[in-house]
Amino acid sequence: MRRSRINMFKLTSMTISILGILLIIGTVLVFAYIGVDAISEAISGSVDRGSQYDELAKLQSDYSALKVQYDDAKKEVYRRNNDNLTKTYLNAEIELVKVKSAIDDVNSALVTDKPKEEVDERIKTARYQLQVAAQALDDLRRRL
Secondary structure: OHHHHHHHHHHHHHHHHHHHHHHHHHHHHHHHHHHHHHHHHHHHHHHHHHHHHHHHHHHHHHHHHHHHHHHHHHHHHHHHOOHHHHHHHHHHHHHHHHHHHHHHHHHHHHHOOOOHHHHHHHHHHHHHHHHHHHHHHHHHHHHO
C-alpha cells in the first residue's frame, strides 16, 4: 500500500511537471509569435511609408516640371498683353497653387505619421490636382 502511494505521488508529480513545462513552452511560443508579428508589421509599415515617400517625390518632380511650363507660358501671356489671356493664365495658375497645396498636404501627412489610408487619399487628391493644372495649362496653350 505504501509503495503504491509513493508511485502515485511520483506519477502525479511527474505529470504536473510535464504540464508545467508544456505551459511554459506554449507561453514562449505565443510571445514569440506576437514578437514576430510585430516585427513583420513594422517592416511592412516601413515599406508602405517608403512607397508613399517615393510617390511624394514623383509628385514634387511632376510639379516642378509643370511649374517650368507655367513660367514659360507666363512670359508669352505677358508679352502678348491680352486681358483675356491674362485672366486665363491667372485661373490656370490658381490650379497650380492648388497642386502645391495638395503636395504639401501629402508631405504633412507623412511627417506626422498619419494612417496609410489617409496618406493614400491625399496622394490621390494631389494626383488629381496635378491633372487639373496640366489641363488648365493645355487650355491656355490652345489660346496662345
